[in-house]
Amino acid sequence: MKIIRGAEFTEELLRRNDSNQTDLEFDRNVLSIIDQVRSEGDQAVLNFTERFDGVKLDNLIVTEEEINEAEQAVTDDFYRALRSAKERITTYHEAQKEQSWFLNPNEGIMLGQKVTPIDSVGLYVPGGKAAYPSTVLMNALPAKIAGVGRISMVTPPQRDGKINPYVLVAAKEAGVDRIYKVGGAQAIAALAYGTETIEKVVKITGPGNAYVARAKKWVFGDVAIDMIAGPSEICVVADAHTNPIYAAADLLSQAEHDERAAAVCITTSEAFAAELSKEVERQLAELDRKEIATQSIEQFGRIIIVDSLEEAFDIVNRLAPEHLELMIDQPMEHLAAIRNAGAIFLGQHSPEALGDYMAGPNHTLPTSGTAAFSSPLGVYDFMKKSSIIYYSENALAEVADDVITLADAEQLTGHANSIKVRKAGY
Amino acid sequence: MKIIRGAEFTEELLRRNDSNQTDLEFDRNVLSIIDQVRSEGDQAVLNFTERFDGVKLDNLIVTEEEINEAEQAVTDDFYRALRSAKERITTYHEAQKEQSWFLNPNEGIMLGQKVTPIDSVGLYVPGGKAAYPSTVLMNALPAKIAGVGRISMVTPPQRDGKINPYVLVAAKEAGVDRIYKVGGAQAIAALAYGTETIEKVVKITGPGNAYVARAKKWVFGDVAIDMIAGPSEICVVADAHTNPIYAAADLLSQAEHDERAAAVCITTSEAFAAELSKEVERQLAELDRKEIATQSIEQFGRIIIVDSLEEAFDIVNRLAPEHLELMIDQPMEHLAAIRNAGAIFLGQHSPEALGDYMAGPNHTLPTSGTAAFSSPLGVYDFMKKSSIIYYSENALAEVADDVITLADAEQLTGHANSIKVRKAGY
Incomplete structure (x- = not known):
């Protein structure tokens, strides 16, 4: 698995799903x-x-x-x-x-x-x-x-x-x-x-x-x-204490989905990066869906070395990954820094596969950067809201002139009239 | 304004916005x-x-x-x-x-x-x-x-x-x-x-x-x-006590928007229907935007006479109107019957124009029947959610076998493997 530096790859990943193809x-x-x-x-x-x-x-x-x-x-x-x-x-x-x-x-x-x-x-x-x-x-x-x-x-x-x-x-x-x-x-x-x-x-x-x-x-x-799902991704944030065997397995669990799936690890540790890269190659060889996972890892799999966790979180927020695993020390303390992610998995024992099947939250998540503006599928997707408005005669009388002023400014005199006919009776 | 009976017109109204025109x-x-x-x-x-x-x-x-x-x-x-x-x-x-x-x-x-x-x-x-x-x-x-x-x-x-x-x-x-x-x-x-x-x-x-x-x-x-807005509508539910002058003004405040806007009144009272029809014609003649409102009322404006409020609410729920005015007696008591509406205005002194400008709730509402599955624009449209998942080592150990069983059933052995590598250490 390739080891790189810097955030440029993020843009490449985001571009892999251009939904607006004009075919x-x-x-x-x-x-x-x-x-x-x-x-x-x-x-x-x-x-x-x-x-x-x-x-x-x-x-x-x-x-x-x-x-x-x-x-x-x-x-x-x-x-x-x-x-x-x-x-x-x-x-x-x-x-x-x-x-x-x-x-x-x-x-x-x-x-x-x-x-x-x-x-x-x-x-x-x-x-x-x-x-x-x-x-x-x-x-x-x-x-x-x-x-x-x-x-x-x-x-x-x-x-x-x-x-x-x-x-x-x-x-x-x-x-x-x-x-x-x-x-x-x-x-x-x-x-x-x-x-x-x-x-x-x-x-x-x-x-x-x-x-x-x-x-x-x-x-x-x-x-x-609900949403139009594009290719999906996992982003693992790791430090020197992260278990590379776990991290490799989690990256590959995403890569086996689809040749266009992306598995990215962002880490502050060069030593970890080297270990992880080897471990991914080792586990990859044993996968049933080896061909798919290999293509995914080659095209869209990267280990990105950064100088600080702040830099890591900056990349995370630009990427807005579907799955984010914070496999770092004290992950809960860094939640405030995460703005854009579909699901956030904390610690060493919360792998993506747990969330796919069993943890409780929904596995239908915004993919390909759409976590910047979309939410996981939820109960709220199957309900809708209606506004309720009740004003008494007096309450309406108090705002009547202001409503008429605004309606007139928009040249909607029929709107103004619906207030005036009531005002006439007050 | 035409007076009719029965619910057939509802379907005609809903069809006036066929967004899936294949041009x-x-x-x-x-x-x-x-x-x-x-x-x-x-x-x-x-x-x-x-x-x-x-x-x-x-x-x-x-x-x-x-x-x-x-x-x-x-x-x-x-x-x-x-x-x-x-x-x-x-x-x-x-x-x-x-x-x-x-x-x-x-x-x-x-x-x-x-x-x-x-x-x-x-x-x-x-x-x-x-x-x-x-x-x-x-x-x-x-x-x-x-x-x-x-x-x-x-x-x-x-x-x-x-x-x-x-x-x-x-x-x-x-x-x-x-x-x-x-x-x-x-x-x-x-x-x-x-x-x-x-x-x-x-x-x-x-x-x-x-x-x-x-x-x-x-x-x-x-x-x-946010949404793709189609032509908008108002639906007024009225009984024998409804003020026809107010109802007419409210219907026209919607009709003046657009030739394709719909203004519908559903009423249990034949006497009210006759009065309303006359009042609409009278007020229509005095509107600045008379041409637009006249076309809207002719094409999509109807007074529908029903036998009961239940029948009225059934039509309302099929129509899923953008604006619903319950100008009946004790409107609050009938809220439970309303499933589909963008905004619900209660009583004689809560006209649509109040909601358009001043009441407080948003005036960007689902139109053309989409209130059956959409909500008013709201703060929730400018926020999104991320799921948080934390399992301890023991908590994961408890569900490990079940996750592996489900992953295997889906032939996603990489997913199963991400649990197995952890289980090996327990």
Whole structure:
């Protein structure tokens, strides 16, 4: 793993995800899928599923029997682990739930903020060779805790028309109401606009491939979406006391995700840097997903030597990493210096993988520098707010002239008039 | 104003804003502006400003002198009204500010949510004949209260190269740090990617025309945006006791905004409906913006008669109106029935215009049905969250096997390995 100095690499990393690529041909394809699903409904969904997933389906809905079958297929160990994760994720997310509030700033005035769950949500779960039951929990549980009335899930079928049993079991445990066998842009279009079988939702969350991401960008506005995830990253801040074996394993746990994933360590110790570099090479050789991890480490993996922790935190804040591990001495004392990060892992025994599955906070985090302006997925993503305004006759009378002045300055005399007609009666 | 029965009109209203229009030619124009600003910076911005705003500028930045000049140009009444609005908006939004929190669910575990302001924001303020100082307050004050480090504002120059004095004075009062004379898609591109003069920001908020809205959609992902506003609406729920003069004035205050604005009254009283219809026609004739309001009322203005308040609230929840006025008896008692609305105004003396300028809550509200999944602009839009995860050695040891089980189920053995290397030492 390459050892470098200075912050220049940060900019290179941030540029690796330029979402604003103007590939209008690709957009034309995505839009054509969306339009066909809107106009032809189920039939279009079934046709695209045959074309892209290689399977001719009779029924888009996963049946009770299929779920029962999946329950038989998974091990007791998996069940125990899944339930433990569910419990811990639930505890954390319940603490996130916001309450409605009001205040009475003056006599005769009540102002408030009413918090309400959204009516329905559609959760996208990727298919392919690997299955992601953790993604199901991390998306469905916050929605459940928020009080969303209807939670739908879409996931592309395998070539045999089935869905991975881990995913089905996780969906049942998390309280998903209905599961549809559909993936890609056609799934996003079906959730956004509805078909005969697939009920429309008001928000779509969950990760997906390039088609899914682009379709989400296009339906955004007609429905809400969570975020458009780019390649992900881990940043480990280390000093002379950091365990290089742990740090190497954590960097590689990110690198194995994707060739474009980034694993960066920033350290004040040259000796540590040298040890870490060797340890990464050693562990890399033993990984199942060696090819992917090697490409990631070569392209976007770096050990950056800095003179001070202040310099390290400056780089962290520019990078706004999805995962930040503070593997330094007394990490809690340095939290104030961190402005931009998706999740912050403290100490030697809080690896990213713990957060991916079990710790409690959500693993859906802002990637590729978007932690500078976005938050982890949370209960707040499944609720929305309404303002409450009550003024008594007297309270309105007190501000009437000021409102009229401001409305007149904006040449909106109809606005002014709605105050004047009341003032006439006072 | 037309009187109808039943809920069918709701669907028609919701369809009036189909944001997913696939006009790729328009996108090509918007993208070409964005690309030119990215590659040529200030020069492109100046060229587009000459072309679209008809003015050749030497300097994109509003100077101290120009602000001083503006301060001389506005009246004392305006100042007093502006400061009163600022105070009330500040009081409400300070109550919105979220705090960081943590919890200790088990021995050796600390989990938390750290809330941090975003570093910078760009506020778009429309130009044209009318000026909107209230928009400046409603966008800049929440950002200020959140603690955003740098607040930039962009607004298109008039043909004489100047900016409306009301807007400049509001920007100074609200604590905007820098004001640029630029509008349209070129302003959005400059804020998203930066030029020699215009510093890049991480989030863009504020309303704009079709070019602005589309440019925001395209830069979304590279920066955050607030929302893409569609045509707006008011929904008044009325009974036999509602004052038809007030209700008519409120409906028209919305209708005067835009030909595509919608003003709907839902009432249980046929007698009230008849009175209201006449009163709207009477007041309409006297409005300055009569042409706009007439078109809005004809196309999208309706009085809907229902049998019960339950039926009324059902329509409200389907419509998810931007502004909802409950002008019925005991409105507070019916709040529980309202799930979807941007702002809810209670009683006879809380007109929409009060909320637009003075009441305290934000006037930037989800339009065109998006209140089903979006919230008013708030302090929370200018802050983001980071998860905090700390597990002690013992706490990790307790869950180690479960994490490994889940990682293996997802075939992410590098993830499992990051736990195993630690477990080896326990």
